[in-house]
Amino acid sequence: MVASFSSCSSVPALVIVFSIYLSTFALGEAGDNGGFSVDIIHRDSLLSPFYDPSVTHFVRLQNAFRRSMSRANSLIHSAISPLEVSSQVVTDNNGSYLMKMSFGTPPVERFAIADTGSDLIWIQCKPCEKYYKQKPPLFDPNKSSTYRNLSCKSKECDLIAGEGRVCAPGTNDCKYSYYYGDGSSTKGFLASETFRLGSTSGRSVDLPNKIFGCGHNEGGSSFNDRESGLVGLGGGPLSLISQLKSSIGGKFSYCLVPFEKENVTSKLNFGGEADVSGDDVVSTPLVIKDPTTLYYVTLEAISVGNKRLPYKNSSKGVADEGNIILDSGTTLTYIEFDFYRNLESEVKKLIHGESFVDSEFFPLCYEPGIDVNVLVTVHFADADVKLKPLNTFFRRSKEAVCFAIVPYPRVVGVGIFGNIAQMDFLVGHDLEEKKVYFKSADCSKH
Template structure:
């Protein structure tokens, strides 16, 4: 049995802030076909309980841009501190998915940032010594009959990259994660039943997660923690290995105000339904790096129209010719030297008068008042193993009335392939085969 689910787009480039309503425990691998379904509702759509009607489409865009730059600082704090090996790689407020799940027995609803750049899932728990404000009640593990604290002798505790504290006679495993902006979470490493599904409630038993009792920083009140979809051993995806074969895929609709207001949908799939195939599909190997959470790809060049620009330059945190694909970052960040060459080629291809971004976020902008007369080029990302053609919706964004900007940015820090570049592609991750696949898809028709 296989499953597929819908993703409704965000009201803005925050397309990836989503509420996960279904995750279904699958049959065993002996079953001919297994799959996992996720039904996702965007945080900023009008039907969301967290929708803020006072914000415009462009307000939400600029919020996403700001988070992209915070995300760079997050990667810097993780990758530049190899000796600390902080496992939870997500900057509070930087995630682009919000998942709605239930944990405990009886089931208790929690919200968490879901991100391909994070491993261990955690949520705020009672009793709370210090907690950030959240809009929904906190999980109380004392009211759950299936909650269990893990000891320092457990294999899960030993899988933590950062050494835990071992507390009390029972030797309870206590984790502590810190973030580049000073935010932090501390709590008991635990296991619990995650109840998932809408019509058919299905339990996922013995899922390892963090029950946070001390949490503070720049977390948002619309969330209560995070769900990790990274490549590490303790990630949610890795724990579902027997059910889904460590495969998942998503299809993200273009982030325009019209698609959001019309509730146009895409999808996210797990297991057999995550297969990405067809004549237009390309597959590129994942590069194994430490920490294993992040998904590294080899980027050989970018073409602007027919002009191929070989990758050159490097960032301080990511090896040359490699780029992290990240669902939690809106923009695409390139090494400065490489970005400068790409920008020059774009300027030549567009051949229009440049405009200034009043917010000083983007270096390359154009007045959009000319409408259809503004001809934007197709870019091609040349990955090891295949080429991904990027339409203007992947590389340009309307940041204000009458202003369109190039959505790639130069950086000295971490090279990141952001979520704007992934829109209207079925993007599939196969952690067993160590590959990522792309297939051009009209995600509004999924």
């Protein structure tokens, strides 16, 4: 949906609904390492506020693939040219998952994009200069007893670098500007506020004095009228993960349900609830590099059946460290074009049927009914992840079943491990140990 932008005077008269929880606990009371879990909702699921029953499942998939390509372009540009990208330019905001989050005292509940490729937490606020029309009313900081603007002299304001940080005349409050890779933007005041997350235990989690952007000027075309903002889950200093780092031991994990389970929520886990353990767990080093927002790991090879294909840098003869980004917001998995051609060739050898190219997105598809169940193993450094059939091929339309790993159209030196490849895996991030864990799971039951 293309957002519509208006002046504040055109805000419709709506009733504000407050989500007030009778049973709450502070993060320090949530268990070992502040352990708790929250629901996250795929934006195309039956449970999503975006769900449109008049749109077919396959059209929703097509929309997801278009968003995926836009997001991939943004992520890869940020990864390969971190010095060329302005410090306040961040990746495409059009993530795949939503979470409920309450802001202020008394708490006002909102849906926001949960994004592992972004850092700043922000919502639209009153008074506004320009905003995209959202169905929930704008957040009014004057009605919250716990809201306060941050000073330009604060250490938090220093985290907004370069031209993205401005001191407000007269008050010396910290103003921010963030520009997304798709051309959208948010501008406003950097502030502190109490957040509240509704955990899966039925008790809500209070997060006092957390930093967020109170947006007074939003622009661009990718925002939806049911979104109120964004919750950054990336590795940068202003993300929710970084702000909670000491309380949750630097741990978070998620378990993404497959697309066809449209009435089931996925889970986002923090602290003690984010532990990934068991005999079948594998782990790979988390590679820290610019931009620190993104989660990099090293892809060494991909096997098809018993055929192992090394993922090498052509000049070095070995895999580059941190050559692929783990991203829950990108639908497909993107790899180097030359490597993809070899991978596709090996997949075709094991499938008995005529393949075809379907649309601009998918170079390897088959008619439904053809057995496309081939074993694909992704070899990260120290971790072999055996993909399931749902991670490799999916029903794109009534006429096509397509490979979910696709080539990036040019040589870029970095790939993206997208959310189809991660579905029905418990994926854990430990920022203290600098590791990522994978465990096969039924995410609808996790």
